[in-house]
Amino acid sequence: MPTSSPRPPYEPATALVLQRLEEAGGIPPLNDATLASRRIPVAARRDAYLAACPDARLREEALLRDDGTTMPLTVVLPPDGAVQPGAPLLLSIHGGGRVMGCRFDDLAAPTAWARRFGGVVVAPEYRLAPEHPAPAAGEDCLAALTWAADHAADYGADPGRIVVVGPSGGGGLAACLALAARDRGGPRALGYLLDYPMLDDRTGLVGPDGAVQPPSARQYPDDGLWPAHWNDWAWEQILPGRRGGAAVSAHEAAGRAVDQPGALAGLPPIFLSVAGAETFRDEVVAFAAALWRDGGDCELHVWPGATHAMEHVSATWLRDGLEAARLSWLTRLLRPEDPRINLARVVGEGTFPMIAANDCGGELDDELGRPQP
Numbered sequence: 001m002p003t004s005s006p007r008p009p010y011e012p013a014t015a016l017v018l019q020r021l022e023e024a025g026g027i028p029p030l031n032d033a034t035l036a037s038r039r040i041p042v043a044a045r046r047d048a049y050l051a052a053c054p055d056a057r058l059r060e061e062a063l064l065r066d067d068g069t070t071m072p073l074t075v076v077l078p079p080d081g082a083v084q085p086g087a088p089l090l091l092s093i094h095g096g097g098r099v100m101g102c103r104f105d106d107l108a109a110p111t112a113w114a115r116r117f118g119g120v121v122v123a124p125e126y127r128l129a130p131e132h133p134a135p136a137a138g139e140d141c142l143a144a145l146t147w148a149a150d151h152a153a154d155y156g157a158d159p160g161r162i163v164v165v166g167p168s169g170g171g172g173l174a175a176c177l178a179l180a181a182r183d184r185g186g187p188r189a190l191g192y193l194l195d196y197p198m199l200d201d202r203t204g205l206v207g208p209d210g211a212v213q214p215p216s217a218r219q220y221p222d223d224g225l226w227p228a229h230w231n232d233w234a235w236e237q238i239l240p241g242r243r244g245g246a247a248v249s250a251h252e253a254a255g256r257a258v259d260q261p262g263a264l265a266g267l268p269p270i271f272l273s274v275a276g277a278e279t280f281r282d283e284v285v286a287f288a289a290a291l292w293r294d295g296g297d298c299e300l301h302v303w304p305g306a307t308h309a310m311e312h313v314s315a316t317w318l319r320d321g322l323e324a325a326r327l328s329w330l331t332r333l334l335r336p337e338d339p340r341i342n343l344a345r346v347v348g349e350g351t352f353p354m355i356a357a358n359d360c361g362g363e364l365d366d367e368l369g370r371p372q373p
Contacts, residue, residue: 005215005218005219006219007215007219007220007277008219008276008277008304008305009277009305010277010305010306010307011277011304011305011306011314011318012305013313013314013316013318014277014305014306014307014310014313014314014318015305017313017314018223018224018307018313022223027225029229029230030097030099030100030230030233030234031233035099035100038100039100039101040100040102042102042103042104042125045102045104045105046104048104049104049107049108052108053076053107053108053111055079056076056077056079056111057076057077057078057079057081058074058075058076058077059074059075059077060072060073060074060075061073061074061075061147061151063124063143063144063147065139065140065143071124071125071126071127071140071143071144072103072124072125073103073122073123073124073125073144073147074103074104074107074121074122074123074125075120075121075122075123075155076107076110076111076114076120076121076122076123077120077155078114078115078118078120079115083118083119083120083155083156083157084118084119084156085156086158086161087117087118087119087120087156087157087158087161088114088117088118088119088157088158088161088162088163088190088334089119089120089121089122089148089152089155089157089158089159089161089162089163090110090113090114090119090120090121090122090162090163090164090165091121091122091123091124091144091145091148091162091163091164091165091189092106092107092110092121092122092123092165092166092170093123093124093126093141093144093164093165093166093170093171093173093174093177094106094107094123094166094167094169094170095166095167095168095169095170095171095309096128096168096169096170097168097169097198097226097230097231097234098128098129098137098169098172098173098198098234098237098238099128099129099130099169099234099237099238100128101128101169101170102125103123103124103125104123106166106167106170107121107123109165109326110123110165113165113326113327113330116327116330117330117334117335119157119161120152120155120156120157122144122147122148124140124141124143124144126140126141126144126173127140129234129237129238129240130237130238130240133237133238133239133240134238134239134252134253135251135252137173137238138173138176138177138180138251138252141173141174141176141177141180142177142180142181142184142186145162145164145177145181145186145187145189146186146187148162148187149162149187159187160190161190161334162187162189162190163189163190163191163192163193163330163333163334164177164178164189164191164192164193165192165193165194166193166194166195166197167194167195167196167197167309168195168196168197168198168226168308168309169198169234170197171194171195171196171197171198171199172194172197172198172199172253172254174192174194174197175192175194175197175199175254175270175287176250176251176252176253176254177192178192178254178267178268178270179250179251179254179257179263179264179267180251182266182267183251188268189268190268190269190333190334191268191269191270191271191329191333192267192268192269192270192271193271193326193329193330194270194271194272194273195273195322195326196273196274196275196278196280196284196308196309196310197254197272197274197280197284197287198231198234198280199253199254199255199280199283199284199287200253200254200255200256200258200283200286200287201235201238201239201243201244201248201252201253201255201256202243202244202253202255203216203217203228203231203235203255203279203280203282203283204217204228204229204231204232204235204279205243205244212228214282214283214286215282216278216279216280216281216282216283217231217279217282219277220277220278220279220307224277224278224279224307224308225278225307225308225309225312225313226278226279226280226308226309227279228279231279231280235253238252239252239253250263254287255283255286255287257287257290258286258287258289258290261293261294262294263290263294264287264290264291264293264294264296265294265295265296267291267296268297269296269297269298269299269333270291270296270297270298270299271298271299271301271325271326271329272284272287272288272298272299272300272301273300273301273302273303273322273325273326274300274301274302274303275302275303275305275306275307275308275310276302276303276304276305276306277304277305277306277307278306278307278308279308280308281302284300284302285300285302288300299325299329301322301325303318303321303322306318310322311323343355
């Protein structure tokens, strides 16, 4: 895995898997010649999903677009069909660099989360580039969010408790969706969970100094699960003849909002994960910093030594840590704890004697139904 740029190393478990992949011939490249073979038929992906989630109950819906075509949507219900009162709806936007994949990809994780929180999942079959360049996929995602808000109650879910989830290209589309929904009066989701999202079309382009920007793109040009060269090719399909130009909007590449102070204001809470040894590292970190700049609620996790789609490479601490972080964020979003519980604990520990001096600890114990000492 030669590279001319100094870079953070892969952690040992990830490095070993990537080495064995390379020795076995590697993952087929992504380009004009290989795209068709890289696209696995929807029926095969559906079978793979059902093998992983054999008791999933699926319902198929169709959303009519303005041009008269239809977009398939899959709704995943609990195995027993019982949806808890006030249940959330997870809108699952699949990955694949916006050039491959289907609605059954990346669906197992949100299915598990929906079961944990008693909700349902909606997965749209958005249009792919190069056949349908931007803004087609973004328009489909906004239409899917609107459909989910309009029909959540039909499945027993709460339209005010929609959480948008997506990895990689799907995470990037979800970030675009957050901006489009805000700017165009669409439904406001409760939160967005974005794993290693594909955010900025300018990643991998040469900067004014003659070097590829940002550093993470020149550090991982040819290796890992989403090399910078694949990313370059995918963005050229998404924005043919426009990539890197001034006319690209943040509704097409959400990373563009980083340049405009205030452009990320007013968004719902956002969870971001990214690997420390992947192409997307720097654009995701920059996006998180811009969210905080604009007063946003953002939780960022950067996993050292990991590659893109880390949980598929490291089945031990990286996978466990990422899932624990996701579940912690989802739990705080969907089942927020009464803040007085924390206050009572802090008072009980005596950390701030001036609070205890006000004798509020006993009142909190009374209100929360706890025995007083």
